[in-house]
Amino acid sequence: MTSTAQFSNSSARQHLHKVGRNVHRALRNWPFVLAVAILLLLVIVPLALLFVSSLSTGTPGNLGEWTFDNYERVFQTPETYRALRNTVVVATIGTAISLALAVLFAWLIERTDMPFRNLSWSILLLPIAVPSILFVLSWTVLLSPRAGLLNVMLRDALPFLFAGKSGPFQFYSVGGVIFLDSIRGVTTIFLMLVAAFRLFDPALEEASRVGGANTFQTFYRVTLPALAPAILAAGMYSFISSMDNFEGALAVGLPGGVYMLSTLVYFTVSLRVPVDYGLGAVYSVLFMGIMILLVLAYRRIIRHSEQYATVSGKGYRPSRVSLGRWRYPAFALVAAFGILTVLLPMAVMAWLSLRPLYAPIVLNADVPLSLVNYANLFNGKELWRVTGNTVSMTIATATLTMALAFLISWCIVRGSARGRGFLDGLTFLPYAFPGITIAIAMIFVFLNPPLNLLPVYGTVVVLVVALTTQYIAFGTRLMNGAIIQVKAELEDAGTVGGARPLAVMWRITLPLLIPAVIAGWIWVAANSMRSFSVPVILASRNNEVFASQIWSLWQIGRFSEAAAYGTMLVLVLFPMTLLLRRLMSRAET
Amino acid sequence: MSTLVVKNLKKAFVTEGGLVNAVDDVSFDIKEGEFFTLLGPSGCGKSTTLRCVAGLEHADDGEIVIDGQMVASRRKAVPPNDRPIAMVFQSYAIWPHMTVMGNVTFSLSYRGDPGTGRGIPRSERRARGMEALKLVQLDHLADRKAPYLSGGQQQRVALARALVVRPKLLLLDEPLSNLDAKLREEMRFEIKDLTKKLGIATIYVTHDQGEALSMSDRIAVMSDGKIMQLGTPREIYLAPTSGRVARIVGSVNLLHGAIANRNGRLGEVKTGSGHLLRCLVVGTKEVGESVDVMFRPELVRILRAGDVDSNVDGAEGPDNILPGVVRAVVFAGDHIACQCETADGIVAAKLMPNSPIEQGDDIRVLISAGSCIAS
Numbered sequence: 001m002t003s004t005a006q007f008s009n010s011s012a013r014q015h016l017h018k019v020g021r022n023v024h025r026a027l028r029n030w031p032f033v034l035a036v037a038i039l040l041l042l043v044i045v046p047l048a049l050l051f052v053s054s055l056s057t058g059t060p061g062n063l064g065e066w067t068f069d070n071y072e073r074v075f076q077t078p079e080t081y082r083a084l085r086n087t088v089v090v091a092t093i094g095t096a097i098s099l100a101l102a103v104l105f106a107w108l109i110e111r112t113d114m115p116f117r118n119l120s121w122s123i124l125l126l127p128i129a130v131p132s133i134l135f136v137l138s139w140t141v142l143l144s145p146r147a148g149l150l151n152v153m154l155r156d157a158l159p160f161l162f163a164g165k166s167g168p169f170q171f172y173s174v175g176g177v178i179f180l181d182s183i184r185g186v187t188t189i190f191l192m193l194v195a196a197f198r199l200f201d202p203a204l205e206e207a208s209r210v211g212g213a214n215t216f217q218t219f220y221r222v223t224l225p226a227l228a229p230a231i232l233a234a235g236m237y238s239f240i241s242s243m244d245n246f247e248g249a250l251a252v253g254l255p256g257g258v259y260m261l262s263t264l265v266y267f268t269v270s271l272r273v274p275v276d277y278g279l280g281a282v283y284s285v286l287f288m289g290i291m292i293l294l295v296l297a298y299r300r301i302i303r304h305s306e307q308y309a310t311v312s313g314k315g316y317r318p319s320r321v322s323l324g325r326w327r328y329p330a331f332a333l334v335a336a337f338g339i340l341t342v343l344l345p346m347a348v349m350a351w352l353s354l355r356p357l358y359a360p361i362v363l364n365a366d367v368p369l370s371l372v373n374y375a376n377l378f379n380g381k382e383l384w385r386v387t388g389n390t391v392s393m394t395i396a397t398a399t400l401t402m403a404l405a406f407l408i409s410w411c412i413v414r415g416s417a418r419g420r421g422f423l424d425g426l427t428f429l430p431y432a433f434p435g436i437t438i439a440i441a442m443i444f445v446f447l448n449p450p451l452n453l454l455p456v457y458g459t460v461v462v463l464v465v466a467l468t469t470q471y472i473a474f475g476t477r478l479m480n481g482a483i484i485q486v487k488a489e490l491e492d493a494g495t496v497g498g499a500r501p502l503a504v505m506w507r508i509t510l511p512l513l514i515p516a517v518i519a520g521w522i523w524v525a526a527n528s529m530r531s532f533s534v535p536v537i538l539a540s541r542n543n544e545v546f547a548s549q550i551w552s553l554w555q556i557g558r559f560s561e562a563a564a565y566g567t568m569l570v571l572v573l574f575p576m577t578l579l580l581r582r583l584m585s586r587a588e589t
Numbered sequence: 590m591s592t593l594v595v596k597n598l599k600k601a602f603v604t605e606g607g608l609v610n611a612v613d614d615v616s617f618d619i620k621e622g623e624f625f626t627l628l629g630p631s632g633c634g635k636s637t638t639l640r641c642v643a644g645l646e647h648a649d650d651g652e653i654v655i656d657g658q659m660v661a662s663r664r665k666a667v668p669p670n671d672r673p674i675a676m677v678f679q680s681y682a683i684w685p686h687m688t689v690m691g692n693v694t695f696s697l698s699y700r701g702d703p704g705t706g707r708g709i710p711r712s713e714r715r716a717r718g719m720e721a722l723k724l725v726q727l728d729h730l731a732d733r734k735a736p737y738l739s740g741g742q743q744q745r746v747a748l749a750r751a752l753v754v755r756p757k758l759l760l761l762d763e764p765l766s767n768l769d770a771k772l773r774e775e776m777r778f779e780i781k782d783l784t785k786k787l788g789i790a791t792i793y794v795t796h797d798q799g800e801a802l803s804m805s806d807r808i809a810v811m812s813d814g815k816i817m818q819l820g821t822p823r824e825i826y827l828a829p830t831s832g833r834v835a836r837i838v839g840s841v842n843l844l845h846g847a848i849a850n851r852n853g854r855l856g857e858v859k860t861g862s863g864h865l866l867r868c869l870v871v872g873t874k875e876v877g878e879s880v881d882v883m884f885r886p887e888l889v890r891i892l893r894a895g896d897v898d899s900n901v902d903g904a905e906g907p908d909n910i911l912p913g914v915v916r917a918v919v920f921a922g923d924h925i926a927c928q929c930e931t932a933d934g935i936v937a938a939k940l941m942p943n944s945p946i947e948q949g950d951d952i953r954v955l956i957s958a959g960s961c962i963a964s
Contacts, residue, residue, distance in 0.1 A: 492645050493682035495669040496760075497750070498699030507695075511686045 032419055035408045039426045042469045046441030047288070047429075053444050054281035070278040074286070083259040086174055090249075090260065091242035093178050098185030099235045105190055105334060110197040112321045114330045123338035125581055127187045129573040130342055131530040132247040133547060134566040136180055137554060138345035140251055141352065141361060143171035149348075149363055172256030180248040183341055185238045192234040196227055229301065236298045243291060244434040246533045261287045262436050262533070269440055270537065281444070284437040291432040299428060346570060352563035361559065373564045382549075386565075390529060390545040393460045397467040398525040402517050404468065405475030410509070412476070413483040414491075427476040430469055439537035442466045458540035466534045471524045478523075482516035483509070519583040526576045529569065590657060591618040592758055592790035593642065598651035600637055611637040612648070613814035619758075622788040624781060628801040629811035629837060635794045638811070639760055642792065643676055644669035656757045670699060675751035676760040679767065681743045683735045683750075690731045693750045694718040700754045721753035722746075724783060741772050748780070752787065759784060759791045765800060777804055798838045802826060810834045826885075830871050831964055835883045842889070844882045844933045848963065851876055858882050858963050862932035866909045867958035880963045888960040889938040891915075891929065891946060892953045908958035911936065915950045929954055 054071070058064025074080050105124055108114045127135070142150045145166040154169075155162045162168045170176070204226060208218040224231075249260040259267070265287060269280035323330055352361070354369040377383040412423050430438075442465060446457040456462055486509060494504035510517075535548040544552070546569045553562035600612040612634045619625045627635035640646040642653055644660065644667060653661040655674065660667040675696070684692055697714045701707050709717065722728040725745035730738070738746065744764060751759055761780070765773045781804045784791045795801055801808050802822040809819045818825060818834045829835035832843055846858040849865060856870040858880055866882055874880055913931035925940040929952060936954050940946060 487680055487682065489678045489680050489682040490684060492643075492669075493676070493678055493684070493750075494695070495645065496643055496674060496676040497696035498670045498754070499695070500668075500670055500699075503699070508684055512684075 029415075031407055032411045032415055032423075035404075035411045035423060036419075036426070038404060039408065039423070039472075042465070042472065043426060043429050046438065046445050046469065049444040049448060050281050050284050050288070050437065050441045053277060054285045056278060056281075059277050067278075070282045073279060074282045079259060079264065080283075083261050083264040086177075086253070086258055087243055087260045087262075089174060090177050090181055090245065091239050094181035094185055094242045094245075095235055095239045097178075097182035098189055098238055099231065101182075101186045101337070102189035102193060102234070103231060105186065105337070106193045106197045108323075108330050108334065110194060111200075112323050112330070114323060114327055114334075116331055116334075120331065120334045122578070122581070123334055123342075124187055124190050125577060126338070126574070127184065127341040128526065128580075129577040130345060130570055131532065131547060131566070131573070132184065133251070133532045133550060134349055134570065135184065135341070135345050136247045136251045137550075137562075137566075138348040139180060140171065141348050141559075142344070143169050143176070144255075145170055145172060147361060149361070152362070170256075172252055172258070174253070174258055176252045176256070177245070177248045177258065177260070180252060181242050181245055183337065184248070185242060186337065186341075188241060189234045189238050192237065193227075193230060196230040200227065233298065233302045236294070236301055240291065240294050240298060240431065243294065244436075246434075246436055261290075262434060265436050265440065266533075266537065269443070277443075280440055284440050287434055288432060288437055291434060292429070295428065295432040298431070346567075349563045349566045349570070352559055353561075353567045355560050357558060357560045359560075373560045377561065377564055383565075386544050386546060386549045389460050389543055393463050393467070393535075393543075393545055394525045394528045396460070396464045397471070397528040398521045400464060401468045401471045401475045401524045402479075402521050404472055405479045405520065406510070406513070406517065408472070408476050409479035409483050410505070412480055414488070427473055430471075430473040433470065435466075435470055435531065435533035436537060438466050438469055439534045442534075442538060458538075458542055460543045460545075462538050463535055463543055463545065466538065467524075467528050467531055470531075470534065471527060475520050475524060478516060478520045479513070482513050486512050515583065519580065522576055522580050522583065526573055526580065529573060590621070591654075592621050592623070592656055593619040593792070594652070594654040595638070595642065596652040596654075598638065598641060598653065599649045600634075600641060600646060601649055610814045612641065615651075615811075615814070615816055617809055617816065617819060619790050619792065622785070622790055624784055624791045624793065624804060624806045626793040626795060626801040626805040626808045627811055628795060628798060628808050630796055633811040634814040635796075635811050636762060639762055639792060639794045642758075643674060643760055644672050673703060673757045674760055675754050675756035675758075677744075677747045677751050677762065677764045679763040681747040681764075681767070683738070683743045683746055685734075685736045687735055688731070689722070689727065689733050689735060689738070689746050690715065690718050692735055692746055693721055693731075693753050695750065696754045703755050703757065717753055718749075721749040724752055725749045725779075740768060741776075744768060744776065748783070752783070752789075755787075756789060759789045761791060761793045763795055764793075765795070766797070773800075780804070802838065808838075810837050812837065827960075828869070828871065828962060829883065829964075832881045832883055835962070840886055840937065841883050842886060842936050844936075845879065846882055846933075846963075847879045848874055848876050855958070856963065858961075860933045864909075864911060864933065866956075866961055866963075868961040868963040869959065870963045872964045874964070883962045883964070884956050884960045885939075886926070886937040887924075887939040888956065889936065890955040891927070891938050891940060891944070892955060893946065894951045894953075909956045909961065911954040911956075913952055913954055915946060915948055915952055918946055918948050 055066055055068070056064050057067045057069065105120070109117050109120050109124070114120070140148070142148055145151060148169065148171060151167060151169055151171075155164075155167075200223065204222055205218050208222040213221060244262065245260070246262040246266070249258075249263040250266065253260055254263050254267075261283065265280055265283045268283060269275050269277055351369075353373055354371065355361075355367055355373075356370075357373065359367050408423060408427055412420050412427075415423070433441075442462050443457075445451055446454070446462055456465075490512070491504050491508055494508045495501070499507065529546065532547045532551070535543070535545045536551055539548040539552070546565055550562045550565045550569075553559075553565065595618065596616050598612050598615045599610070601608050601610050603609075615634070615638055617625070627638060629635045637646060641648045641661065642655075647666050648661055650663060651661070652659065655672055658667075658673070659665070660672050684695070687695070694714045694717070697709045697717060702709055719728055719731065722731055725748050727742060727745050727749065730742065735743070735746070744767075747764070764780070765776055768776060777800055793801070793804060802825075805822055807819065807821055808825050809816045810825060811817065812833055817837075818830045820828075825834065826838050829838065829841075832841070835841040835843075844860055844866070846860040846866065848870065849857045849859040851857075851870055851874075854869050854871070856868055858866045858868050858870075860866060860882070868882055870880070911931040911933065913929040913936065915927055916930045916935070917928040919926045920942070923942060925942055925944050925946065927938050927940060927946055929936045929938060931954060938954065946952070
């Protein structure tokens, strides 16, 4: 009797001891706990609320009863299937074209003797500085079926060929969205591929040449297959971004009655009268479901592509392929790309911003150009309010994202193997969140208890939370790479030298990561400024930023003011983009 | 009092192949000012042992006591920053964003003076840093940025950074393995001199037997997470207790046989071909049990046919003689390596460079009983 009591007593004590040890271990691991908590808040909570809302009858703030009704309605609407088909068609064709162009450009710039290669590099990078919404709106000015400048010009020049009041380009169509998506997608793929082309071990090609294959056979049988995983991964990534395309679908698809998934979501929760949040939630859930499948496929591909060790990293200067008389035509192709993506759209915007407000948009020499729109903006209060919002949103998002990314990556890279996979998966998930669904999730998060008690809905804070969720995946991947470069021994030396873990992080790890942190900060800042779907969906009178302001002015016909806003935004984004290139290339070497 | 006591240390890792006992019940202690080396091939657990002592790894079981203070046991684990140690890493781990002085004085803002136990005032830190840099003759580079140093200089900075806190115990994790051969030789003596002069107890981890033998007061030879043998360099080299230890500390000839008779440490081993070899027998093996007979190539002498040696042919006779034929001769400058075929297998010998030996010579291999270890 006594012995059993003693036994159970000691085992209880052992158990207590064990619990105490686990608690102690968890507390010592507080960065990990913190990282997981923040990620759950940012990623899982919105996802869960969207899902719950899709099964509820009510509206944000008052969810009501459980129901499958929303799903039933979605699957009975033919519009759903049409939107899905349009989205897949646009993403497939758009990605195929951008992939072909990007591979060609990467090869021309890194592996041939095309002239002006450094300039070409910048030309391919600069589309980043032009927010999608400006790019898309400029093209509607040029190509809208009735009044589009190019359409009018063609009709005037060749009246016998193009009769009527519209065309010849029927821009408000699937074709129009594909056109914009395909040239817009080139830069992302190019940036993902260019390093692979640069670092590709020329010995592989040389071995093929020595083995008897000519230049073309070598390219076809050695270079392309060896780079195939990288190309596939970039294409997949671009396909996912195309699925997410909102600006083109909104400004070019919608006027032509062409719905895509993103615009269908937008229509349901913003334009339709009355708005239908339940339906919007279902569309969001479906949209995300598709995207999660795509992202999982993408992860498999990049895991595979990392196994291919084609990249030597030895800093070879491989011999370049001679293009002969095709040298200048090749550069002309790059230049044409620059004209279509940057020069022409920005010329249109700048020209528009100099014209009087409300003047019909036609090419007419009689309309005087002046800076009066800018003067009015600078004298008014609105510009300063919008600028204040934009700047605070940008700085807060970039700082918060990079701080979180540092914390999370540090846990991923230096943490225990068990927690690592979990965190890594959690940070990858936001890749699958289309901007528009993040924005809608934020509506549910901040209008439902308990967070509706915080007076943040309709403020810049909501934008910051939404954008941070969107960019955390990128930030974490960048920091992962950077922290892996910092040898663990450098940190161990600090600990052995007497510094506590926090002091080691502050005095050793962080200073070594400063270049990567700055590059990531600028990337996130530039993307926050350009972001469109989040600020537009979450727009209110208190949190207008440049992107949402441009859109709301455009919709009420104040084109010149919108263009002035747009031009100023691009003037800020240009130097940021060029700075980013310098920082990134320095980080690479 | 021992500066370090390690008792029954155990540490296992989970790998793809399953659980690996990296450190398997390791015990040793280090006296004040002693230079102690953990020697073994890569993966033998020597670095893990060192990292457990540093506190960078948490042992699964066992105790570590540094300078009378229990720093690791089942109950507690003192973090590295609270252990009275200093460490030099294999990659040097010089912080590239600081100057040489910044690297060296880093610890002074966290670790107090070991004598008084009090913090070191800011004004005094630079002087102490200079003092440490003088020890390694780098005081003229104090304000240079760390990336602008050669490998050898980085190594010295790492050493100064460790010495500046006047540690009770210095941990050196293969500090010379990234240096070129000549610099490595120089640094061996410099490190040993410094630690002796300052009276610091040192654990030195290496896979290089030359470093271990030439620097250490005592060596622990490790393999598969266990200490195979612990002793002075002479003991380890001349009287290894197993073939494995013998191979880890140098090249060795191994012949197989069985104990024919044994009288204390002396005994005779009958080889496969029937030769009787007089040996020193270590361990507890009895008559009739099979053993390995080990002897070093440089302790072998070779007599060509016709050579007369008073020791061999005189009244006393040599200890062991194996007749054979020279199969291969390699001239290596400071010695001649030759392979002789005997009835019991190939015997390697290391001869003087002026030895006239040729391939195909009929020879006799001579090994004294004191050089033959049977175990």
